[in-house]
Amino acid sequence: MALVIGVDGGATKTHALVARLDGTIIGFGKSGFGSYEVAGIEPAKANILESIKQALGEAVVREEVELGCFALAGADFYPEDFDLLTNAMHELGVAKRVVVRNDSIAGLRAGTFRPYGVCIIMGTGFNGAGIGKDGQEVRFFGEGYIFGDLGGGGAIARDALFHAMRAYDGRGKPTKLTQVVLDHWGAVDMVQLAKTLYYDRSSLQKIPELCPRVFETAEEGDEVARSIILRFGKEAGVAANALIRRLGLENEEFECVMAGSVFKGKGTLMMNTVKKTVRPVAPKARVVTPRYEPVVGAVMLALEAVGVSVQGEVESRLDASVPSELRRK
Structure with missing residues (x-):
């Protein structure tokens, strides 16, 4: 065979x-x-x-x-x-x-259990695609921020680092993410972390690895971490809705698949946000993980x-x- x-x-x-x-x-x-x-x-x-x-x-x-x-x-x-x-x-x-x-x-x-549906992928980066009932296939560029893409473990981690820095210098709200990023890079304070990120370019490679800790911190009730997960959950839903509309699936039963390592993050906040965003556009869709x-x-x-x-x-x-x-x- x-x-x-x-x-x-x-x-x-x-x-x-x-x-x-x-x-x-x-x-x-x-x-x-x-x-x-x-x-x-x-x-x-x-x-x-x-x-x-x-x-x-x-x-x-x-x-x-x-x-x-x-x-x-x-x-x-x-x-x-x-x-x-x-x-x-x-x-x-x-x-x-x-x-x-x-x-x-x-x-x-x-x-999906059907030959059509929609998928959003958030791994290290972001992409999304869908197949219509007629076989039409649509995708996003999936090449990053300037191509309209927002999401993925790298983006979530960078957002966490952004908010931790702003909490340190007074431009943002206090957040547990400050200690989280210090522990992630083994830095004693934010000044040492800033120097590490600035002078040692290889340290930037550790940014995406921070993503699971953002989910964990959100589950601990940290307001800033929760706002990050909510933001990217809503964006995943917005992206799914765009594909749904382009394929004319608003009134169909289908799987709306959330794939990639980001959707393995701790808790239900992100998936619940996606479902809340998709439901008004495609009420018969099932938002699922693969x-x-x-x-x-x-x-x-x-x-x-x-x-x-x-x-x-x-x-x-x-x-x-x-x-x-x-x-x-």
Whole structure:
């Protein structure tokens, strides 16, 4: 029986799955970043190939790989990104055919029971995409603040640092985030932290790692931390509503999927804010987190690309064989 490969390549990690055409997943691999925007196309290719080799090694099979679906952060602009990435994935030599999708589409597929819906991704960065009942696909640019994007772990963490600095110098309200950022960088006071961030540019790489602590501080009742979570929760809802309107889904039943590490943050404040924002626009929508990690969506897309309907027994076999670490709790 022929095989398919699904790959989810993001800014920090890459996951790969190998599946038979009957839906059974038989191999899983993982490695570092898979987005060429991080450090160029060759390092990204190396990480993607490593994850696939791990998955194929675990599968211990010799069957031909019919198709690989590569859901990649950085697959944003037509035709430039898609030509570059399609050629690069062909060069890996792991599949007869290659399909490149934006990673937001895999996030959507991992969370929906229908072939249409909307997905907002907040991992390190932000993106969003949707598919209409007629198959129309829409996305945001997903390239950052000046492209209209607001969200992701990096943005939430920078907002926390912003408010901590303002609390220190008197321009903002007192907040527990001040101590949180000091502890995060191991600084004794805000002056030392400021010098660290200014003189040691590598220290800036730790900013996104602060995001989970913002959620925890919000759960402790800190007003400033709560305002940050509310702000980004509302923005996720606003972004989802824009996709919903563009696709004409206002009166439909569908899944509105909130994917990415940010939505794993402690508490319900962000998800409740998203639901409150989406409900007036699409009252029949179900705002959910994905059933699986996005790589499972990628392998579902791969199966569908070779004509396999991921329903019934195929869906049951896939669900039964998903590795436990790829199931959302």
